[in-house]
Amino acid sequence: MPAYLFIKTKIRDAEQYAKYVQAVRELAAQWGSRYVVRRRPVEVLEGDPDQWGDYLLLVSEWPSAEAARSFWRSEEYRRVRQLRADAGEVHVVLAEELPPAPPPGREREQRAADC
Helix, strand or coil, rough: CCCCEEEEEECCCEEEHHHHHHHHHHHHHCCCEEEEEECCCCCCCCHHHHHHHCCCCEEEEEECHHHHHHHHHCCCHHHHHHHHHEEEEEEEEEEEEECCCCCCHHHHHHHHEEE
């Protein structure tokens, strides 16, 4: 089941962060990742816009949560991550995609089968 990394970054050193981005793109692709969203600024529809300020939002899709975790914990990524050590403030969360919903009218059949 696909999983997604949501990364919120406030870039302090654009030149250094660009080096990180170049290196991490190539490495993440080797692990089956692709970028779904990369945007700054974001449009805040609800909540405090100051919580987003000048943050960059990145969403990357992974084949599975385990693939994303393996990448994140890998020695290769640890080395690349050093490139952004002082380049910005980074927040990262991992979430799995929702399982497919049963077709309409099949919910009762599915619940009965689960019993």
